[in-house]
Amino acid sequence: MNDVSADIPCRLQINGKTYAADLPPSVTLLDLLRERLDLTGTKKGCDRGQCGACTVLVAGKRVKSCLVLAVSIPDAEVTTIEGLSPNGQLHPMQQAFIEADAFQCGYCTPGQIMSAVALLAEGHTHSREEIREFMSGNLCRCGAYNGIVDAIEQVVAQQNRNHTGEAA
Amino acid sequence: MRRFSYSRPATLDEACHSAEHTRFLAGGTNLIDLMKSDVERPAHVADLKALGMHHIDEQPDGGLRLGALATNADTAAHPLVADRYPLLASAILAGASPQIRNVATNGGNLNQRTRCHYFYDPDMPCNKRSPGTGCSARGGRNRIMAILGTSDACIATFPSDMCVALAALKATVNLTGPEGERSVPIRDYHRLPGETPWRDNILRPGEIVTSIDLPPASFGPHHTYLKIRDRLSFAFAIVSAAIGLQIEDGIIRHGRIALGGVGTKPWCVPAAEALLEGKPPSHSLFRDVAERLLQGAMPDRDNAAKLRLAPRVIERALWQASAGTPQSQTDKTIR
Numbered sequence: 001m002n003d004v005s006a007d008i009p010c011r012l013q014i015n016g017k018t019y020a021a022d023l024p025p026s027v028t029l030l031d032l033l034r035e036r037l038d039l040t041g042t043k044k045g046c047d048r049g050q051c052g053a054c055t056v057l058v059a060g061k062r063v064k065s066c067l068v069l070a071v072s073i074p075d076a077e078v079t080t081i082e083g084l085s086p087n088g089q090l091h092p093m094q095q096a097f098i099e100a101d102a103f104q105c106g107y108c109t110p111g112q113i114m115s116a117v118a119l120l121a122e123g124h125t126h127s128r129e130e131i132r133e134f135m136s137g138n139l140c141r142c143g144a145y146n147g148i149v150d151a152i153e154q155v156v157a158q159q160n161r162n163h164t165g166e167a168a
Numbered sequence: 169m170r171r172f173s174y175s176r177p178a179t180l181d182e183a184c185h186s187a188e189h190t191r192f193l194a195g196g197t198n199l200i201d202l203m204k205s206d207v208e209r210p211a212h213v214a215d216l217k218a219l220g221m222h223h224i225d226e227q228p229d230g231g232l233r234l235g236a237l238a239t240n241a242d243t244a245a246h247p248l249v250a251d252r253y254p255l256l257a258s259a260i261l262a263g264a265s266p267q268i269r270n271v272a273t274n275g276g277n278l279n280q281r282t283r284c285h286y287f288y289d290p291d292m293p294c295n296k297r298s299p300g301t302g303c304s305a306r307g308g309r310n311r312i313m314a315i316l317g318t319s320d321a322c323i324a325t326f327p328s329d330m331c332v333a334l335a336a337l338k339a340t341v342n343l344t345g346p347e348g349e350r351s352v353p354i355r356d357y358h359r360l361p362g363e364t365p366w367r368d369n370i371l372r373p374g375e376i377v378t379s380i381d382l383p384p385a386s387f388g389p390h391h392t393y394l395k396i397r398d399r400l401s402f403a404f405a406i407v408s409a410a411i412g413l414q415i416e417d418g419i420i421r422h423g424r425i426a427l428g429g430v431g432t433k434p435w436c437v438p439a440a441e442a443l444l445e446g447k448p449p450s451h452s453l454f455r456d457v458a459e460r461l462l463q464g465a466m467p468d469r470d471n472a473a474k475l476r477l478a479p480r481v482i483e484r485a486l487w488q489a490s491a492g493t494p495q496s497q498t499d500k501t502i503r
Contacts, residue, residue, distance in 0.1 A: 049268060136265055137402060
């Protein structure tokens with residue numbers, strides 16, 4: 001039977017870099033990012049999957065990293081808020097959050113932005129109601145929800161303009 | 169979280185023969201939460217994700233087989249689910265949040281535990297968590313607790329939305345265990361608490377949900393999933409209803425109804441469904457159906473409001489299904 005103290009090999013692609021180490025199986029992806037890799041942009045809010053502050057992308061899909069065991073996603077590609085602007089150039093969603101005043105204290109913001117980036121790819125952005133519904137996994141205790149929806153709508157509008165431009 | 173050992177079985181057979189005190193890990197959105205709360209204390213976690221079982225396949229009879237490890241999000245978005253089983257897609261989208269649905273699996277949804285506050289608090293007596301310690305919810309803060317299927321030992325609500333739709337669709341759960349394979353109707357899968365509330369379902373030791381079968385679709389546009397909760401989104405049901413009707417020439421041929429939020433399991437009453445057969449939609453018929461569905465309901469200290477809310481939800485949902493205007497999970501207006 002397995003030794004309870006046995007660490008498990010963990011290998012991940014985090015923001016384009018390979019990470020490999022043996023980890024206790026109880027280490028969540030969130031704790032790996034924050035405590036072992038100093039990627040503290042991803043925030044720990046409730047640690048129970050309720051607030052969304054820890055949202056990252058795993059294989060392009062948004063997940064709550066507090067509810068994922070790091071050893072349970074072998075070789076997965078993980079993108080955190082730090083990975084959105086690899087060359088110091090802000091991602092359009094980050095820029096839109098600044099312009100739309102989409103945060104106050106900022107603690108939920110990395111999770112909001114990661115969730116919003118995934119939302120764009122999912123395409124659930126046809127109305128403010130739809131955006132609100134599909135952003136419901138990210139809480140903002142400052143109540144910046146209107147600004148957050150504004151920011152997302154702004155990026156959707158930019159994308160639509162770009163697509164129209166390409167077509168013409 | 170307490171320490172535990174971890175393995176990733178390569179075959180179903182290996183997984184079924186895991187040691188005692190093993191918990192099976194699928195998406196983990198409920199199990200890991202429970203381990204953090206010290207409610208679940210497995211010595212070993214066997215991760216099932218290397219076993220495949222994430223496909224959604226058409227069946228020879230025209231039905232659909234949903235892999236146990238398909239995520240809730242992939243299931244709701246699958247074209248065959250969205251086209252033929254919009255009731256199921258709607259119920260899935262009414263539950264949890266996009267991030268949870270991206271990870272949570274269909275098999276895991278069946279096996280999730282109650283969100284009873286007392287179950288989640290290891291300092292409080294709870295027969296479901298710690299057999300024989302008593303039920304703190306009885307006479308306690310129990311606004312969210314069940315009014316149907318309760319026992320002296322437990323009044324915890326079964327929390328799923330997806331399972332309510334599966335019960336209305338009369339799905340079948342396929343299992344594999346150390347003694348072989350078997351299939352169980354979804355309506356018989358979850359257990360009433362009785363004197364043994366720690367057993368949520370009929371799973372035997374080592375048994376694993378491998379897939380869920382949906383019978384051929386028959387409701388057309390006549391379905392709805394209507395969910396009432398404390399917020400507009402990302403909250404468990406206080407009362408919900410999944411309804412599918414087969415209507416010909418204005419007459420209901422068959423009706424399927426399951427309730428969420430009110431029962432210790434997805435709540436179905438075949439005698440209530442039978443009342444619908446051969447009749448046109450009417451207020452008196454739907455009132456009778458609601459009354460029959462809720463027969464025997466027993467509120468406790470704080471949850472009597474469910475007795476008043478549930479008939480309204482049932483009747484409104486029956487009208488939505490009759491009209492072929494299912495509840496939108498985006499535009500929250502209830503019409």
